Amino acid sequence: MKNGLALFLGVFATLALSWAGLLLTAHKQLGSLSQFKDPVEETLNPLPLSGLADQGRLVYQDLGCVSCHTQQVRHEGFGADIERKWGQRASYARDYIREKTVLIGHSRLGPDLRNVGVRLGDTASRDEYAEWFYSLLYAPQSKAAGTNMPSYAFLFDVHPTAGRQASYDALKLTSKFAPPAGYEVVPTARARALVAYLQSLKDTYDYPTERSLNTPAEISKEGAH
Amino acid sequence: MNSTDKNSRAEQIEIDASAKWPVLIFFGSAIMWLLLGGALQLIASIQLHTPDFLSACAWTTYGRVAPAAQNALIYGWGMNAAFAFGLWLMARLSATTLRHGGWLFVAAKFWNVGVALGIAGILGGYSTSFELLEMPRYVTLILLVAYAMIGVWGVTTFSIRNTENVYASQWYLFGAAFWFPWLYAIGQIMLLKAPVRGVLQPVVNAWFVHGLYGLWFVPIALASAYYFLPKILGKPIANYYLAPLAFWWLVGATAFAGGSRLIGAPVPIWISTLGGAANFLLVVPVVVIALNFFGTLAGNIAAIGSSITIRFTLISMIGFVLASVLNFALSIRGFAQIVQFTLLTDLRDWLIFYGCFSTAMFGAAYFILPRLTGLQWRSSALVTAHVGTAVLGVLLLTVGLAYAGWTQGKMLNDAAIPFGDITKAMTFWFTFRSVGLGLLLIGHVAFLINFIWIACPINSRGTPSAQFSNPPDLKLSNESVTEGHA
Amino acid sequence: MSSSPDNNYRFEQAGASDDSIQQVHAQLQKQKPDKKNGYSFLPLGVLGLMCSSVFFGSIYLAHYSVRFDPLVVNESAKREKPGAVVVTAVPPAVLGKKVFTTICAACHQVTGLGVPGIYPPLAGSEWAQGNEERIIRIVLHGLNGPITVEGKDYTNAMASLGTVLKDEQIANALTYVRQEWGNKAPEVKAETVARIRAEVGPRTAPWTSAELLKIGQ
Secondary structure, eight states, rough: OOOOHHHHHHHHHHHHHIIIIIIHHHHHTTOOOOOOETTTTTTEOOOOOHHHHHHHHHHHHHHTTGGGGOOOOOOOSSSSSSTTOOOOOOOGGGTTTSSSSSOOOOOOOOOOOOTGGGGTTTHHHHHHHHHHHHHHHHHHHHHHTTTOOOOOOGGGGEEEOTOOOOOOOOOOOGGSSSOOTEEEEOHHHHHHHHHHHHHHHOOOOOHHHHHHHHSBOOOOOHOOO | OOOOOOOOHHHHHHHHHHHHHHHHHHHHHHHHEEEEHHHHHHHHHHHHHHHTTTTTSSSHHHHHHHHHHHHHIIIIIIHHHHHHHHHHHHHTTTTOOOOOOHHHHHHHHHHHHHHHHHHHHHTOOOOOTTTTTOOOOOGGHHHHHHHHHHHHHHHHHHTTTTOOSHHHHHHHHHHHHHHHHHHHHHHHIIISSSOOOOOOHHHHHHHHHHHHIIIIIIIHHHHHHHHHHHHHHHHHOOOOGGGGHHHHHHHHHHHGGGGGGGGGGSSOOHHHHHHHHHHHHHHHHHHHHHHHHHHTTTHHHHHHHHOHHHHHEEEEEEEHHHHHHHHHHHHHEEEEEEHHHHOOOHHHHHIIIIIIIHHHHHHHHHHHHHHHSSSOOSHHHHHHHHHHHHHHHHHHHHHHHHHHHHHHHHHOOOSOHHHHOOOOOOOOHHHHHHHHHHHHHHHHHHHHHHHHHHGGGGGGGSSSSSOOOOOOOOOOOOOGGGGGOO | OOOOOOGGTSOOSSSSSSHHHHHHHHHHHHHOOOOTTSSHHHHHHHHHHHHHHHHHHHHHHHHTTTOTTTTTOOOOOOOOOGGGGGOOOHHHHHHHHHIIIIIHHHHHHHTTTOBBBOOEEEEEETTTTSSSHHHHHHHOOOBSOOOOEEEEEEOOOOOOTTTSSSSSHHHHHHHHHHSSTOOOOOOOOHHHHHHHHHHOOSSSOBBBBBHHTTTTO
16 A cells, blocks of 8 residues: 555545445434324324423533433343333334434443333322432432432522421421421422423333334244244 | 665654654643543542542532543543654654644644543533533534644645655554544534434444544554554564455444444444444454464564563553454344443443553553653653553453443343342442552553653653664565565 | 663663565565465465355344334344334223323322212222223213212212214223223223214213113113
8 A cells, every 4th residue: 555545535435435324324214203193192292392301401411410321221122121110112213303412321320211200100290200309319318228329419409498488399308318407408490400301201102103113023933943 | 774774763863853842742741631531530430339429519420520531531641642652653654754843732732722621611511411522512623623733744744755655554543543533523513513313313422432432542553553563573564465454444344333332222223233243344354453463473472571562562452352352242232232331331442442542552652752852761660560550450440340241231131130239239340440440540640750750851860861773674574585675 | 682671661672663664564565475385374264254254244234134224123123024014003001091191080090099079980990891882971971960989979070071082092091991900891992982972973961870871771
C-alpha cells in the first residue's frame, strides 16, 4: 500500500458503507413508525408523554439514572425479564416513539424500569404510586432494604411544619426514615417531574402486528431431539 | 551504509525536536486526566458498595460521577495520549518534521478546555445520558474544531511524507484520524442536533460506541504494536504479507459490528444479527494480527524482561486478543442472554480501552519521552511499580469481573432470586473492583511522578541525560538476507 | 540486545532504524512465504479461515435476520413471509381488562368486590356468571333499582353503556368479568352482543331485575 489516495478511499468506504448499511437502512425502516390505532377502542398507542413526564425525562437524563437502569424488556425465552415481572411482554420498537430521548440502557445494577409505572399492580392508586416513588427516591432503604441505590434526598425539601399548613404531598415516612419531629419532607418540582415520568413508564398495550410477528415458531426441533 | 545511518539519525533528532512540545503537552494533559478520571472512577466504584459515600450532593452521585469518569478517561486521557503518540509516530514514519507545532498547542488547549467543560457539565446535571456522548451539546463544536486542527496535522504530515513506502502503523493511524471525527460528528448530529426517532437512537449510540473503541482506540494500539515490535526487537514482523488483509478485514467488519451491543433490545433483529456476524468475521484479522505479533515475539522472550515498552506492548496484545474473544462471546445469543447488562459487558469495553489501548500508550510513552527530552526516567523503581500494578490490576480485574459478571448474570436470570440478594452477592465484587482500580491508580501516580521528573524543566537537575546509539538497519530474516535492502 | 540490562528501564535503545523498518516491510509485503514443501500451510489456513467465516457468517445472518423485518425482535420468530403469518389474537379477557379498569372499575372496583351496600360485587356474583343475555342487557341499557346479589340487596342505578362501548368492547369486558377473580363462566361473543342489541332495538329505559329474571327461564 503506497498509494495514499487508495488508502483514503478505502478508509472512507469502510465507514460510509456501515453508516449507509446500518443506520440509514434502519432509519428507512423505522424512521416513520407511527402510533397504532386500536380498531376497537379507537385509541392511539403509545400515548404521548404528558408535559410533566417529559420534564421528568430530562431529570432522569441529568441524574444519570441510565447508568444503572435499563428500559427494555427482553422477549420471553431470552433472560428472565418477563418472569421477573419487568413487563407483561417484550418491548417493541413502537413503544419508544413517544420518547424524545430513548435510553434503553446498558447496565442492570438496578432493576429494569420500562414498566415501573405498573410495578405495584393495578390495585394501587395513583397517589399510592407517587408516595412509593417519593419514598424510594428519598430513602431507598425504606422501600428496598439492602439496595445500593443512593438517596436522592436533594430532590426534596425538609422544612418545619410550625406556622404553616401541612403539605398535602408530604412523605409519609416511618421509623428511622422519618424527618425529625416538627418537620416534613416535601418533593420539589424536579422530584414531581421525575415521578410523573416514572409513572408514565408502562407498556400495557399489546400491538397485534408485533405480537403476531414475534410469536415464536413452533419449535419442532426440540421435540425431535 | 554509514552515510545513510547518519542521515536517518539526523532526521530523527530533527523530527523529535519538532514534536517535543506538542507531544509533551498532549502526554502531560493525558496523564492529568488519567489521574482525575481514575479518581472519579474509584469514587463511583466505592459508591456501589458504600451507597452513602458522597451521595448527599447531586454533583457527586453515582449517576453523574460514573459517566464523568468514563468521559474523563476516554476524551481526556485516551484522546490526548492517542494524539501525542499518533502525531509523533506519524512524523517519524513519514520522515518529516511536525511543522508549525504552535498550532497544536492551541488545539491542545481547546481540546482540554472542551473536555473540562464537558466533565463539569456532566457533573452539573447537563448530561445527555447517551453512552460516551454524555458531554453537553455546547462542547461538541469546541471538540470538533480542536480535533480538526490535530487531525489535519496528522494527515498533512502523512501527505508530505519523505518516504517511498507506507508502513502498517501508518494505515491504522491514517484511518483512525478520519474515523473519529466522522463517528463523533454523525453521533452528535443523529442523537443531539437532529435526533432520530425511537429506537434508532440506541442503534446510533451503539454504532458510535463500538466505532469509537474499534475504529479509534484499537487501531492506535495496533499501530503502536506494529511499530515497537520491530523497532525494539530489531526483527521484522512475522508473516507481514498478511497484515494488509488483516487491516482491511478488521476495520471493514468492525464498522458493522456495533449492532452486536443490542442483542435482545427492542430493535429489528437483523441489526444485532448483522453485528454478531461481523464479530464472527473478525476471527480472521484477530488470528492474523496475533500471528504477526506473537510470531515476532517468539524466540525473543528475553526482550520482554529487558524492555519496558515490549512488556506493555505484550499486555496490550493480550488485552486485544482477550477483548476480541469477549466481543465474540458476547455476540453469541446464549451467552449474551446471561451476561448482558452485567459487569462482564463493562469488562469488554474496559479491556479494549485499558487492557489494550492504555497499556500500549504507557509503553509508547516510556519509549518516546526520553527521546524527546534527552533525559532518562529518574526512578526505575517507579517504572517497575507502574508495570507491576498494571499487570496485576489487569489480571485481577479481568478474572474477577469475568467471574462476577457471570454470577451476576446467572442470578439476574433466575426470577426466584429477589433483586436485593443480587446486590448483596455483588457487594464483594464491587469492593474487589475498587481495590483493583485503586491499585491501577497507584501505578498511574508512579507514572506521573516520573513524568514530572522527565518533562518538567524545573525539576530536571537530578535526572541524568540519556545517550542513544544509532539504531542498526533492520535485516530481512533468515533466508532472504541475501537480498539486502534496496 | 536492544536495551542493555544495566540501564534499568531508564530509557530504551532502538533495535532498528525507521527507514529500514519501512523498506524491509515493503519488501516483505510483496514477498510470499517460502514454499518449502511445494506449498506453505499458513496462506492456505488463512484462506480456509476466511472462507469458513464468510460462509458461517452469512448463514447466521440469513437465518437470524428473519427477513430483515423491522418489527421483529425475537430471533426465534416465524420465518414465513409477512402475509403468511397468522395474526394471533390477544385473548378477549386481556382486552376486556382495559375496558373494565377504565369504565367499570370506577364503581365495581379493580378487585371486583364493589362497595358494600352501594355497588354490587362481580367477583363470585351469580349474575356475572349467570345467563349472558341478562348482563349484556344491563351493560347495553343500564339497570334501575333493587337487585339482589349474593344475598344482599342493592338499590343503586347503573348507567347505560350501549352508546359508549362497541359490541367487541362489551363482549371483552364481560368475558374478563366472567373469568377473573375466580369467576368461571364461558366467554361472551361480540356476535351475541350485536344480536341482543338488534333484538331489543332502540330502548332508553334501564332494565329492572324483575324484567331480567324473566329472560332465559
